[in-house]
Amino acid sequence: MSDCIDIDLVANAGVLVRGGGLGLLVDGMHDQDGHPFSRVGADDMARMGRGEGLFARLDYLLFTHEHPDHFTPDLVIEHLERRPVKGVFLPAPAKDPEGRDRLVRALEERGVPHWTMGPEPGHTRTVSPEPGLAVTAIGTRHMGKQFRDVRNDCLLVSLAGMHLLFTGDADHVPEYYEEALRGVDLDAVFVNPIFYHNPTGQAIIDDVFRPLEVVIYHMPAPGKDPFHLAFTVKRALERYARPDMPVHVLDAAAPHVNICPAVL
Template structure:
């Protein structure tokens, strides 16, 4: 038996732990440059200090270079206080010369995900813990040129798909039609859309849906939380869980068989 846990931080931020390996997704960003929920102050302090659940993080992973998912300044501050085994970044950050110079100077192992699918190999992060980056378009026409990645996380064969801000109406998910998905993570627009729901039902066919990137109550000016709750109440294909409170946790026991 193996213990798998996911701890929600904010937006598409997740701390994923399997066995002794901890991977932090999209959780180092600031309050400016976006209109989405910031990390709560207590959580930002805990992450930056490497305390509690966020002690001894092994890897940092970022889906794309937007202010509600990534901040170079926050990353550098974090790395000034914490050691990691490696960092995974979208390829456009290769143009951030100051950041690249910092990572080289600090000798921090860094891998850049490519928009060319064949260049992104499956990465072994820990015993029976695998990560594969899949380049897929960001939702919204103005963001089509932004390198954006979904992630297939595999722990002892149990697979979870993290879709971040994917353009669910444009992308072809048929490559996952033969993948046994324990769970998928989608944003509210993906889950609310008829097209998104069709993709979930007919192509992805997960055992469970997790909805993230939901505003916290203080930032929910468009009543997204009510919409998500209604969508979850009406959803009858598989269990659907909204992730909308900081430190909300999902735990599973994986039978290694």
């Protein structure tokens, strides 16, 4: 039987995944302004660099897309100067390539394995960097008409015999996921509040993802919720919650969730 996997909120959609003797950080290095979501704090970045507390294992860095509330390339470079990693999974290039180019050069100079994922919507790319770990990028587009030109990798992390899907800001389009997830039994899927609230998003969760558990992440910080996402999630939970599919809200009030294998 596989061990459980620990998930800890870092900031926004940034989460630390610990299981199988590995630590994976998803969308967890960003400190830019210009958006209403939480930035990764300097204290947490310092703990990452020193390998303290939750960050004792920090083996792989994964990013769903290049928006500033998910990914700051220069922050990753600063981390590499303090502490090595086993590999970095990069999303599709964005319009402004300078920061990304600096990061790629830093990775190459240090001999750090790195993979540009970014498959076309509905397509996949899988990398298995070591036994017990595989990462599959499922190509999607970012939700919202203003972001239609932004590609977003849904990241299927297969770790220690379990399957976790991190959707980032992927749009709720069934065709993105149907073939990519055919035959995959998801232990947990991580979706943002808009995806969970949307009826089409709910249909995808029920009919395509079919996870054992759902985690809602990308939640605003207390007192900083201009889009009223906390209220949106509350109403959605009242409408859609199912006793056979537990739903966790990963936020400042409940920053940890433990995902365990199904008991047959």
